[in-house]
Amino acid sequence: MSQAVPDVTSGELGAPTRQQIRTVVLAASFGNLVEWFDFTTYGLLAMIIAKHFFTVGGADGSNTPLLLAFATFGVGFLARPLGGLLIGLYGDRKGRKPALLLSITLMGASTFAVALLPDQAAIGLAAPILLVLCRLLQGVAAGGEWGGAASFLVEWAPTRKRGLLGSVHTATIFVGTLVGSLVIAALTAGLGSDTMGDWGWRIPFAIGGVLALIAIPVRLRAEETPIFRAEAAQAERSIEDVKTPDVTSGVAPSMPTTKAALTKRLAFTFCLVGMQSAAVYTFTSYFPSFVTQYTTNNGQPVGAGAALFSNALASVIVIAVVLTSGNLSDRIGRKPGMMISCFLVLVLSYPLITLASRADSLAVTVAVQCVLAASVALFLGCLPVVLVELFPARVRVAGLSTSYNVASAVFGGFAPLIAGGLVAATGFPPNASLWAVTAAVVSTVAVFFFKETRGVDLA
Incomplete structure (x- = not known):
């Protein structure tokens, strides 16, 4: 006799227990935190990494090494669609839990390797090549993590809390960013800028590798999602009439079986994701470099420590707004917060x-970053649940991971490089915002045509 599968869509009989939900949230959140602590550490240390691995480029003061470092940051994003597809297919066939274990293992190993890499002064051209390989592995891992963790959380959630649990996924990404900022700031203060620039920069990468080892047993304790277990049972019985939410009607008709229908869904997701990818990586990963290069406080350049403090405070704001937005999306719908967010990014960024x-004021600079980050956070709080609701269970992880990561690669992966390049080419710092504004136009159109999915059955 087959084992009954709990119904987590009703929120009533058979719903997951509080202990199950706590275990699921811990497994997804802690692993997600570690992955994004690892992935974003590179962006926060880009200026130091540039001096160790990209020493070509000419005279002192040249932007070439920094731009090469940001290009390598983007390389990680190029690998994310591949990771989303491969790990996503694995997650759709073998389970969300095995996929999450695979992604955290890859991320931990590649991050720890960065901590041990000799620099260009020691091994020449091999140094940047090895760094690029590590970034590629990090990208594969991060690509599989996003869709796997989002699906894992939302598939476990009762219908009335899907938005909130989905927002936990995004919130922990920024907890990882926050922890990374605090660790780097503390190391810089404790070791001093010179020591940090010499060898201290390796410590955060080593910490990330160790945390990944801790995350593995945490994820091993979590159970597979009931929806995947039900899907696997149906597959064994050769039942193929899977249902999926239809974003054009707000109800749950039969899943589109044609490649054209799935391609349309992937394209829609690509456009929807664009703004948050460009804006997040412009206003977080690139912003510390922008602050130290182009802002002042009482006539003095703003130091790296102050820039990292601004990033940390912005991350706190994002976490609070993301959770609030996800919670509200369960009450008023997903679309209002996403539309308001797109409008704010369009109007306020430049x-x-x-x-x-x-302004010649650190306080103003910090306030600007916090406002911009909060504007994007309204969108981020709704995004995970929306993407999970758009795809049926049998292709969910691969579908949403691939489309999300392709958009992240196009709009976000090279956002720091594009922002820095626009400023370098024009000599006008405000142009750093133009890529985020351009992406916001694309996402605004997608949100306008999006039909509400709150309350539909998750199949």
């Missing part, structure tokens, strides 16, 4: 970046 570059 004038606020202009203000930060001209």
Whole structure:
């Protein structure tokens, strides 16, 4: 006799226990935190990494090494669609839990390897090549993590809490960013800028590798999602009439079986994701470099420590807004928060970046980053649950991971490089915001045509 599968969509009989939900949240959240602590550490240390691995480029003060470092940051994003597809297919066939274990193992190993890499002064051209390989593995891992963790959380959630649990996924990404900022700031303060630039930069990568080892047994304790177990049971019985939410009607008709229908869904997701990818990596990963290069405080350049403090505070704001947005999406729907977010990014980005570059005030610069980060966070709180609701269980992880990561690669992966390049080419710092604004136009159109999915059955 087959084992009954709990119904987590009703929120009533057979719903998961509080202990199950706590275990699931811990497994997904802690692993997600570790993955994104590892992935974003590179962006926060880009200026130091540039000096160790990209020493070509000419005279002192040249932007070439930093731009090469940001290009390598983007390489990780190029690998994310591949990771989303491969690990996503694995997750759809073998389970969300095995996929999450695979992604955290890859991320931990590649991050720890960065901590041990000899620099260009020691081994020449092999150093940047090995760094690029590590970034590629990090990208594969991060690509599989996003869709796997989002599916894992939302598939476990009762219908009335899907938005909230989905927002936990995004919140822990920024907890990882926050922890990374605090660790790097503390190391910089404790070791001093010179020591940090010499060898201290390796410590955060080593910490990330160790945390990944801790995350593995945490994930091993979690159970597979009931929805995947039900899907696997149906597959064994050769039942193929799987249902999926239809974003054009707000109900749950039969899953589209044609490649054209699935391609349309993937394209829609690509456009939907664009703004948050460009804006997040412009206003977080690139912003510390922008602050140290183009802002002042009482006539003095803003130091790296102050820039990292601004990033940390912005991360706290994002975490709070993301959770609030996810919770509200369960009450009023997903679309309102996403539309407001797109509007704010479109309207505020350019004038606020202009203000930060001209105000000669650290307080103003910090406030600008926090406002911009909060604007994007309204969108981020709704995004995981929306993407999970868009795809049926049998292709969910691969579908949403691939489309999300392709958009992240196009719009977000090279956002720091594009932002820095726009400023370098024009000599006008406010132009750093233009890529985020361009992406916001694309996402605004997608949100406009999006039909509400709150309350539909998750199949």
